[in-house]
Structures are given as structure tokens and as C-alpha cells.
Amino acid sequence: MMPTRDGRSVGELLLDCDLTVRDVLMDTPHMDGRVMVRTWGEVVQAAADLWRALPEPDTSTSGSAGPEPGAVLMEQLQTMNADLLKAARRRQWPGEGLADERLLQVCANLTTATELLLRRRTDIRPMGPRVRADLDAAKARLMHVLYVGAHGVQVALNRDLRDLAVVPASRRAALPAETVKRTVEARDRMAAFEQFAGSYVSYTFPAALRGEHKPAPEPDRLRLAMATWDIQAHRALAGTTTAATIMLIAQTQAHTAFATQTLLRAAAETSAIEPRQYRTRLAPALESAQTAWIALARTWSQLAPSREQRLDPDLVMAARDIRAATLEVIHDRSGTSSAETLAATVDLKQTSQTLQMGLATATDLAYALREATADPQLLGSARGVNSLAMALEARGPYGNVATQAWVRPTDHAQDRPVALPDMVRESAWRAADHATRVTTTAAGCAAILSAPDGKQVAKTVAEEAGSRPGRDVQLEVCRSTPSRGLRLM
Amino acid sequence: MATKTTKTERDGLAVTAGVTLLLNAAADRCLSILATDPAPALEDSFALSDLGLGAQLAGHLARDLLPADVELGSPRPHQDDPLELVRAAEALTRTVPIETLPAGSSHLVVALCDLLREHS
Numbered sequence: 088m089m090p091t092r093d094g095r096s097v098g099e100l101l102l103d104c105d106l107t108v109r110d111v112l113m114d115t116p117h118m119d120g121r122v123m124v125r126t127w128g129e130v131v132q133a134a135a136d137l138w139r140a141l142p143e144p145d146t147s148t149s150g151s152a153g154p155e156p157g158a159v160l161m162e163q164l165q166t167m168n169a170d171l172l173k174a175a176r177r178r179q180w181p182g183e184g185l186a187d188e189r190l191l192q193v194c195a196n197l198t199t200a201t202e203l204l205l206r207r208r209t210d211i212r213p214m215g216p217r218v219r220a221d222l223d224a225a226k227a228r229l230m231h232v233l234y235v236g237a238h239g240v241q242v243a244l245n246r247d248l249r250d251l252a253v254v255p256a257s258r259r260a261a262l263p264a265e266t267v268k269r270t271v272e273a274r275d276r277m278a279a280f281e282q283f284a285g286s287y288v289s290y291t292f293p294a295a296l297r298g299e300h301k302p303a304p305e306p307d308r309l310r311l312a313m314a315t316w317d318i319q320a321h322r323a324l325a326g327t328t329t330a331a332t333i334m335l336i337a338q339t340q341a342h343t344a345f346a347t348q349t350l351l352r353a354a355a356e357t358s359a360i361e362p363r364q365y366r367t368r369l370a371p372a373l374e375s376a377q378t379a380w381i382a383l384a385r386t387w388s389q390l391a392p393s394r395e396q397r398l399d400p401d402l403v404m405a406a407r408d409i410r411a412a413t414l415e416v417i418h419d420r421s422g423t424s425s426a427e428t429l430a431a432t433v434d435l436k437q438t439s440q441t442l443q444m445g446l447a448t449a450t451d452l453a454y455a456l457r458e459a460t461a462d463p464q465l466l467g468s469a470r471g472v473n474s475l476a477m478a479l480e481a482r483g484p485y486g487n488v489a490t491q492a493w494v495r496p497t498d499h500a501q502d503r504p505v506a507l508p509d510m511v512r513e514s515a516w517r518a519a520d521h522a523t524r525v526t527t528t529a530a531g532c533a534a535i536l537s538a539p540d541g542k543q544v545a546k547t548v549a550e551e552a553g554s555r556p557g558r559d560v561q562l563e564v565c566r567s568t569p570s571r572g573l574r575l576m
Numbered sequence: 577m578a579t580k581t582t583k584t585e586r587d588g589l590a591v592t593a594g595v596t597l598l599l600n601a602a603a604d605r606c607l608s609i610l611a612t613d614p615a616p617a618l619e620d621s622f623a624l625s626d627l628g629l630g631a632q633l634a635g636h637l638a639r640d641l642l643p644a645d646v647e648l649g650s651p652r653p654h655q656d657d658p659l660e661l662v663r664a665a666e667a668l669t670r671t672v673p674i675e676t677l678p679a680g681s682s683h684l685v686v687a688l689c690d691l692l693r694e695h696s
Binding site for chain 1: 603604607608610611615618619621622623625626628629630632633636639640647648674675681682685686689694
């Protein structure tokens with residue numbers, strides 16, 4: 088469906104409405120039910136307008152001669168709403184006054200969606216199963232908005248009633264006539280409204296959403312997310328860093344490596360990149376990188392103090408963006424998309440080049456992280472440090488022979504942040520060093536993806552490789568990007 | 577001016593602390609499964625990695641709702657399945673009225689619901 092001037096489609100506008108009413112529901116204890124009742128009528132009216140603007144399914148294919156049950160239900164809801172509005176206009180309660188800004192935003196979204204449909208609607212083409220499924224999803228989402236919203240208004244009114252019960256008599260006189268009675272009446276009517284809307288929601292939501300049209304991912308989103316992540320992660324490591332920061336960076340890098348392999352495998356299976364090159368060189372290198380980043384994340388997860396200071400919000404936001412961007416491309420509601428689905432929705436050749444850039448920047452990030460590990464001001468959880476030190480010592484030639492505790496008992500009892508003992512720091516450094524080396528290797532192997540056609544060079548290299556013994560060839564191919572000299576602590 | 581913490585607010589903080597621990601445990605569990613040898617299949621690995629990162633980020637969101645001096649305690653999860661741990665975290669948020677949870681909890685609840693929806 089055509090996007091609005093702000094770029095959002097009907098589906099996205101509905102999703103925004105759904106999220107907004109959920110937010111409203113969460114915050115209803117702090118909201119004024121009277122304000123919400125004033126605005127609610129408009130929400131229902133806008134929803135009913137949108138429902139009517141939605142194309143009607145072809146009755147010859149739906150197998151039903153009469154009107155759709157959903158349409159009948161929406162009419163009933165609209166009638167209930169009209170009665171409520173009529174009653175409100177006749178009385179002092181809820182009266183004139185402020186409107187709820189978020190519910191007004193829901194109205195605006197619904198109205199925009201209606202305008203969008205009215206401009207586009209032609210009703211001349213037969214409705215295919217996919218369009219029908221998208222339509223069902225839109226209806227389910229719209230009814231869910233009314234269901235959750237009505238519940239929110241009801242919760243707020245209940246809260247008002249509790250507050251009214253304790254209002255002193257002197258203040259009660261200043262309230263509009265019959266405030267309690269009208270609040271009870273509005274609450275009961277909202278409850279009935281909620282039950283009605285719920286009857287539709289209970290058999291459509293969320294199952295109907297599976298048929299919702301999923302717009303193609305923004306082509307630049309993954310690239311932007313990876314670029315932003317690279318900048319924020321470098322910034323977070325630039326000064327004195329924390330164990331939790333390193334942990335989040337390692338975990339996000341591991342996640343990026345999994346996403347990279349999922350997409351490159353699909354690219355290889357659909358011949359967007361050279362399959363043999365991927366299978367024999369790139370896949371093993373990526374697997375090693377995943378394993379190394381996971382191991383690093385586990386180490387720092389153990390060392391991150393439970394009461395550590397807050398993480399940099401920009402770093403957290405960038406990690407969220409990485410997750411959202413990879414999920415948008417790879418996830419297909421029921422799970423990981425098949426190679427065929429990915430090939431149909433994403434330009435895998437272009438994505439492969441984005442991922443290759445991501446691997447190149449991951450190398451530099453790995454070096455930065457390894458350097459951060461050497462920072463003497465980096466602290467770890469007392470309990471984590473103790474257990475890691477004990478485990479490392481036990482693995483040594485003499486077992487647990489240290490006579491002195493690795494951390495002070497009071498620090499251990501309160502799990503305070505403590506300086507890392509040399510043995511722990513060296514172990515963490517070695518893990519970071521390993522991640523650096525395997526990421527560099529993976530980036531070198533991925534260099535073939537930036538070839539102009541993505542295949543020809545890869546094929547040539549693979550053909551050359553085929554004439555030499557396996558291991559030597561692997562090193563040669565993986566050295567296509569010059570490696571950086573390893574720096575010692 | 578010093579403010580008093582009421583019993584219901586304390587309940588809300590305790591629930592949020594519990595949610596934080598459960599989410600941290602879920603994230604750690606995902607990493608442990610991903611580190612097993614042999615590793616899970618790639619499709620499962622991506623989903624596990626996504627669940628782990630999602631739990632980690634939601635855990636930070638929960639931690640940020642708590643005052644800095646709140647002691648989280650040690651995690652004592654009763655199960656190994658990371659998705660069940662996230663479910664337990666979401667269920668825990670329902671054990672107290674919404675108004676007792678710290679301000680801003682709606683984002684946490686929505687994040688938990690989204691995470692469960694994406695992985696159920």
C-alpha cells in the first residue's frame with residue numbers, strides 16, 4: 088500500500104496505533120479517565136471510517152453471501168460509541184477540557200490511513216490470497232487497537248473511581264454533577280465495548296498477522312546500522328571502558344557474525360556469490376569468528392559486575408539497531424527465512440558487499456577491544472574474578488595451590504568491582520587476541536565479495552586454489568587483505 | 577527532599593530486579609548453548625543469538641529502571657531454556673499492579689512482549 092507523506096504505509100500506521108495504545112495502557116494508572124473518555128469517541132469514529140475504507144473481499148471467493156461478521160461488529164461498536172458520545176454531550180461529565188495527546192495521535196494515524204486508502208482504492212481487480220491475508224491482518228490489527236484502547240480507558244476510569252472514593256466532601260462539591268455515577272456508567276459501557284472488540288480479537292489476533300504484508304527491508308538500513316554500531320563501539324572503547332561494555336560489544340559482534348553467515352550462505356545457495364568459495368573458505372572462517380566472539384562474550388559476562396554503572400545509551404541504541412536491522416532482513420515471522428525467501432526480498436549481492444565492509448570494520452573493532460582489555464583501570468565483578476581465577480588456576484600445572492584469596496572476602500560478599508588479577512587479565516586478553524586473529528582471517532576471506540561482479544574474481548581465485556593443496560591455498564586466499572601486525576600488551 | 581519508598585514501590589523494585597536477573601540468565605544461557613560443541617545449526621544459532629542479544633538489551637533496560645544502589649542478588653533460575661526464562665520474566669511483571677513498577681516500565685513490558693512474539 089502507498090506510503091504517506093511521512094513515508095509510512097497503512098500497515099505501519101496501524102502498527103504505530105497498536106504500539107501507542109499499548110503504551111497508553113501501561114500508563115493508565117497515571118492518567119485521567121475523563122480526559123481519555125473525551126478523546127475515545129474520536130478514536131472509534133476514525134477506526135470505523137478506516138474499516139469502511141478497506142477494500143471488501145470478493146463475496147464470490149469468500150463463500151459468504153452476507154456482510155462480513157467483522158463489518159457487522161464494527162457497526163455495533165460504532166453504535167455503542169455514538170450512544171456514549173450522545174450521553175456525554177447531554178451531561179456535564181466528562182465536560183469540555185483537555186484531550187489525550189496519544190489517543191489523538193492514534194486518531195491522526197487512522198485518518199491518514201483512511202485517506203491513503205480512499206486515494207488508492209479502485210476495487211476493480213480480483214483480490215488474491217495474499218492481498219486477502221494482508222486485509223485480514225489489517226482488520227485484526229485495527230480491532231486490536233480498539234480492544235486494547237478500550238481496556239486502557241476502562242482501567243483509567245476504575246482508577247478515577249478509586250480516587251473519587253477518597254476525595255474529601257469539600258472538594259467533591261466542586262466536581263461536575265453526578266461524577267461518580269457517570270464514571271461508573273462510562274466504565275461499564277467501556278467494559279461492554281471491550282468485550283465486543285475482544286470477541287473479534289480472540290479468534291483473529293495474532294494469527295491473522297501472519298498474513299500481513301511485510302514491506303521489503305530498507306536497502307540501506309543494515310549498512311547504516313553497521314556503520315553506526317562501528318562508530319559507537321569505537322567511542323565506547325576509546326576512554327576507560329567497563330566489563331559490561333565489552334560484553335555487549337562482543338555479544339553484538341557475535342550476533343553480527345551469525346547474521347553475516349546466514350545471509351552469505353543464502354547468497355551462495357542462490358549463486359549471488361561463488362558457492363564453492365563460500366563453502367570452502369568463508370564459512371569455516373566465519374564459524375571460527377562466531378565461536379571466538381561468543382567465548383569473549385561469555386568471559387566478560389562472567390566479569391561484568393552486577394551493579395556496574397549504566398551503559399552508554401548510544402551504544403545500547405546502536406546494538407538495538409543492529410538487532411532490528413538483521414531481524415528485519417532474516418526473520419520471517421515463523422523463524423529464519425529460507426534462502427529463496429531471502430533472495431526474493433533482499434539484493435543478496437549488494438548485502439554481501441555490506442557484510443564484507445562489516446567484517447573489515449569488525450577487525451579494527453577487535454583490535455580496539457583487545458587494547459581496552461589491557462587498560463589497568465578496567466574492573467571486574469569480585470565474584471566473577473574469583474571464580475575465573477580459580478578455574479584458570481585449576482587448569483594450570485599445579486592446580487589450586489594459591490594460599491591467598493583472589494579477592495577480598497568483603498568485596499566477594501558484596502560483589503564489588505575489583506581490579507583484574509594478572510592471570511585473569513591475560514586470559515581475557517588472549518580471548519580478545521584470538522577474536523582479533525580469526526576476525527582478520529574472516530575479513531580477508533570475505534575480500535572476494537567486493538569484486539565488481541562478486542563472482543568472477545572469486546571463481547578465478549577458487550580455480551587457482553583448486554590446483555594447490557588445501558591448507559596452503561586457504562592461507563593464500565585468506566591473505567587477500569593485508570593483515571595488521573599484532574601488537575603486544 | 578528525601579522521599580520514602582512505600583511497600584508497593586518496594587514490590588515493584590523487587591520485581592524489576594527479578595526481571596533483570598532472569599533476562600541476564602536468559603542471555604547467558606543463549607551464549608552457553610551457542611558455545612557448545614557441536615554448535616547448533618546455523619538457523620538455530622541465529623535465532624538463539626537474537627534471543628540472547630534481545631534478552632541482554634531488555635536486561636539493561638530493566639537495570640536502568642532501578643536505583644543504582646539496588647542489590648540484584650545472585651540469579652537462581654529454575655530452568656535452562658532461555659525462552660522460558662524470558663517468559664518467566666514477562667510473567668513476573670504481571671505479579672504486581674502496573675502502577676507499582678518503576679516509571680518507564682511500559683517500554684520494558686513491550687520489549688518483553690516483542691521478544692516473546694518474535695521467538696514463539
